[in-house]
Amino acid sequence: MPALEIKALHQYFEQGTVNENHALQGIDLTLEPGEFLTIIGGNGAGKSTLLNSIAGSLPVTHGQIKIADHDVTYQTVAKRAKLISRVFQDPKSGTAPLLTVEENLSLALRRGAWRNFWRPGVKKSDRALFKEKLASLNLGLEDRLSAEIGLLSGGQRQAITLLMATLQMPELLLLDEHTAALDPQTSATVMQLTDQLVRAQSITTLMITHNMQDAIKYGTRLIMLDHGRIVVDVGGAEKQGLTVPDLMRMFKEQSGSELTDDAVLLS
Numbered sequence: 001m002p003a004l005e006i007k008a009l010h011q012y013f014e015q016g017t018v019n020e021n022h023a024l025q026g027i028d029l030t031l032e033p034g035e036f037l038t039i040i041g042g043n044g045a046g047k048s049t050l051l052n053s054i055a056g057s058l059p060v061t062h063g064q065i066k067i068a069d070h071d072v073t074y075q076t077v078a079k080r081a082k083l084i085s086r087v088f089q090d091p092k093s094g095t096a097p098l099l100t101v102e103e104n105l106s107l108a109l110r111r112g113a114w115r116n117f118w119r120p121g122v123k124k125s126d127r128a129l130f131k132e133k134l135a136s137l138n139l140g141l142e143d144r145l146s147a148e149i150g151l152l153s154g155g156q157r158q159a160i161t162l163l164m165a166t167l168q169m170p171e172l173l174l175l176d177e178h179t180a181a182l183d184p185q186t187s188a189t190v191m192q193l194t195d196q197l198v199r200a201q202s203i204t205t206l207m208i209t210h211n212m213q214d215a216i217k218y219g220t221r222l223i224m225l226d227h228g229r230i231v232v233d234v235g236g237a238e239k240q241g242l243t244v245p246d247l248m249r250m251f252k253e254q255s256g257s258e259l260t261d262d263a264v265l266l267s
């Protein structure tokens with residue numbers, strides 16, 4: 001059973017108006033369990049629209065989306081959140097700043113099931129688990145369990161957000177340029193942690209990145225989007241041997257134009 005099955009997905013914005021935008025133009029994409037897909041493409045190619053469609057934050061215009069055999073096409077974000085973890089670009093968006101590191105992790109362990117208390121409780125047995133998980137990140141965070149998250153750096157917060165997203169293994173992990181707001185060195189550290197966490201549990205993952213080197217280096221499969229279509233799809237040994245010039249050439253051959261994205265070209 002595939003972890004993700006997208007069939008003939010179309011997304012229109014402002015359909016039927018002069019501003020109509022056919023942002024996704026028939027996406028077919030199947031991911032087997034444990035596949036780690038990197039997604040690149042120029043500005044406005046449809047990368048975020050694809051992730052938003054999977055997460056449910058955009059209603060689907062046409063097509064079907066199944067996650068682990070559940071048809072989620074018309075499910076609300078909240079309903080499908082049981083299947084999906086998502087990490088965004090802004091390190092502030094994934095954690096509650098006034099809660100401590102262990103309280104944030106405790107929330108993630110219960111997948112947000114905390115409702116009635118002003119602070120989530122932390123069980124002793126959970127604390128041992130959090131210490132162990134944090135130690136595996138090698139950032140010294142295992143000694144900061146009772147620190148407020150808001151006092152940590154962006155990289156530390158993003159590392160904890162990743163840990164929270166993978167604490168209870170999701171069917172799908174969506175990474176939406178999750179290292180883009182970090183400085184290059186921190187970004188590289190968080191990217192390595194991502195790889196470590198994803199591979200340790202074989203989590204089916206989709207990662208948008210503007211960094212072509214990362215898109216090649218990490219993951220098991222790579223797609224390039226252009227004007228709402230998948231124009232390049234490489235995996236296995238072919239992906240391992242890729243270089244940035246290879247990708248630029250493949251993009252040009254398939255799309256008929258040069259890849260124009262300042263962030264991609266400068267990375």
Ligand SMILES: Nc1ncnc2c1ncn2[C@@H]1O[C@H](COP(=O)(O)OP(=O)(O)OP(=O)(O)O)[C@@H](O)[C@H]1O
Pocket residue numbers: 013014021023041042043044045046047048049050
């Ligand atoms: N909410 C919206 N309303 C109208 N148009 C939108 C909306 N969201 C995205 N679009 C348009 O859909 C197209 C795809 O946008 P999307 O954000 O998915 O691209 P992207 O590949 O993520 O680009 P970038 O790398 O610049 O973030 C673009 O033309 C964009 O302007």
